[in-house]
Amino acid sequence: MEEQHSEPVTLTTERLVLRAPRESDIDAVFAACQDPEIQRWTIVPSPYRREDAEFFVRDLAIEGWRTGANRIWCVFERESGALVGSQGLVLRDNDPGCAEIGWWAVKEFRGRGYTTEAARAVSHYGLRELGLRRLEWVAYVGNGGSRAVAEKSGYRMEGTLRSFAEQRGVFHDAWLGSLLASDLD
Template sequence: MEEQHEEQSVARAVEPVVLTTERLVLRAPQESDVDAVLAACQDAEIQRWTVVPSPYRREDAEYFVRDLAHNGWRTGENRIWCVFERGTGALVGSQGLISCPGRPGAAEVGWWATKEYRGRGYTAEAAAAVARYGLTELGLRRLEWYAYVGNEGSRAVAEKVGFRFEGTLRSFAEQRGRFHDAWVAGLLATDLAD
């Protein structure tokens, strides 16, 4: 039983994993990505719908790359990818798979997309790759998606990947000291979209 529990925990340290799709490469953030992450996170929509600091400074991008992502992979608690367009190498977004302490076999997903690359299906393509990795490679039993109520873009991505809407959690999600109502959806291996 202990062995099964260990297999279903996202918090297992591993070397960063590279995921590829038809149009994208997802890899752990590197020092050379700091400028691109800094530029992307200046976008008011990313700041509006995520927990990135606002205003977003260079030291925030450095923390994201050097500490949050690096330590997350080292501990297995936060697996974070920068998402790049295969043809150009341009940063198109970020994806995360974060363990849910106290809930074995569950992890939360999250993403943001750069302003210039929204509306091309890249975020859903990347999110599907992360979902498959979590549910098949890591053997997780459940992925969870949360978004502040009104974030229709993120909800559309979740639905396209196959997440099933489970409700609204009132005064649930904290962002810079303020609580927001949040949508929640779940994804099991049997829900993965084709």
């Protein structure tokens, strides 16, 4: 199959700017990912070392954008320029019309609706700019915060998948939700 190439895309919302991670973001990403909640509910390494933030910025995001298979954004508050979270869209290997959305928020900036605002922008980008048919949200059962963001962003819950989502070698039961291009019409 011919390799896809894509340029990083910046998205702007009322209060936020979402752009590809840069070298200068490494310290803030490293600090944010020390949070036990991020380590508990996502696949970031645990413990989270500075090299993990370097890998995120220099390898994962660069390669992800180059191939288009894993588009990663750092999310910033426009007013202060502070890092408030991250968003990602990973294309499904077996279905070019489908991607999985993911996110985390910097602890100090939670509860302001930022993750929902960013998730809406990323979802719109995926369905409208990339022309995807279906976006999936997957979270380990019990992650009520992420589920609230997904529901507020328009994702419809589809059910619970048993022993589905791998985290550091352990499989968890997971909630699955989706947003379709046709849901936006």
